[in-house]
Amino acid sequence: MAKYSFEFKCKIVQEYLNGKGGYTFLSKKYGLPDHTQLMKWVANYKAFGEKGLLRNKKINDYSVQFKMGAIELYLTTEISYRELALELGMTTPSLITSWVQVFRAEGIEGLSKPKGRPPQMKNDIKKIKASKKSSLPSENKDLERIKELENQVLSLQIQNAFLKEWRSLQVGKPRSNEQTARIIYRLRQQFKLKDILSTIGFPKSTYMYWQKRFDRDDPDSEIKQALLSIREKHKNYGYRYMYEELKKYGFLVNKKKIQRIMRELNIRVTAFTRKSRKYSSYKGNVGIVAPNRINRRFDSTIPHQKITTDTTEFKYYETDLAGNLQTKKLYFDPFLDMYNREIISYNISKQPNGETIMKALNEAIEATNDCLYRRTFHSDQGWAYQMKAYGAKLKENKIFQSMSRKGNCLDNSPMENFFGIMKQEMYHGRIFRSYEELEQEIMAYVHYYNHERMKQKLDWQSPVEYRITMMSHAA
Incomplete structure (x- = not known):
């Protein structure tokens, strides 16, 4: 260059x-x-x-804590590494990408490794050369060398103990000076304070400041307990959902405060970061293609009037008789009510076929028979929805059939939105070892989605709660 x-x-x-x-x-x-x-x-x-x-000829020695802070910001925010470097006052943005690569490959230990040849090795080489040049052994030099090695061993012991305490916090990294001070306080049972502070590079005044505050009562302890209990039940609730859920616990807290406490507790949502390939059931015109009657008018004030459906796939892994790991697929066919986004029926199978879709269709028709108006069932142009049996069943029950335009997923946005939320919350980042395990997880999630997971568009109620509430008001 x-x-x-x-x-x-x-x-x-x-x-x-x-x-x-x-x-x-x-x-x-x-x-x-x-x-x-x-x-x-x-x-x-x-x-x-x-x-x-100016070209920075000086090599900056960044602490492990600084590196971990930069790595977390890079991985958990939308900011680029160049913008992040400017915010952190770094003139070399590529350092951040190097730290991320080292952290993914070796973990925290890799960030604490010094570059180049270890200093003690250099000192050993210099002393060996010096000893060859000098014919007179020096007892003082030997004592100094022993003392130097003892200090290095002590430093390594402190670093190792600090990293163990760090991991025991189960928060990824010390997020504040308070947490670092608490780790130092625990290490004082094994090492001298001056040795710990010099090794870690932590100011004594900062440590003493936080030590005086260790015994203070946490004013947010009740809120933290409530947030942790909510997280056990709703693992993918962000601060907006937490804000609404806390109201049920009797807490009226500012959203920014909830964000801060969630950062402290390390219960921020990280599931919504990955995209996946969607199963495509389109095989051309193999039957009758219905017009797009919904035409993106997805909202409805009448329960069970507008229904939409689609098929998606999930992968799981099984070991065959020879011990080889094989990738297999599971197919999920739900029917969703556009009135409150509730899943009214579904079917799960090992392969896409007309029989499973017809079974879910019959259940959906039966579940919506209470609708006083003529119903509309929407789908894409998949081969299963072009089947004569599918169309005939809808006509038999006087139901309009509607289809999205070819290759236009936005015409079926409610279903695509449900699939996206479902896979991010219960599928991505997990490995399923059998069809039965994945099937049970899907069934449990559908129940959770219908009865417990609240939605902002439904006045922060679950689909079933919203339907029951609106029916009681109408009565």
């Missing part, structure tokens, strides 16, 4: 800030390989001034 002088960087950055050209124009004008280099210089200049354009 070419090295550019400080004067050159200042000149091109000033031209950009003075409006003499954009990133691409100035990069071509001055022969830069691409415009991203100029973008980096401008960002550094805005954040640090001219110092941000």
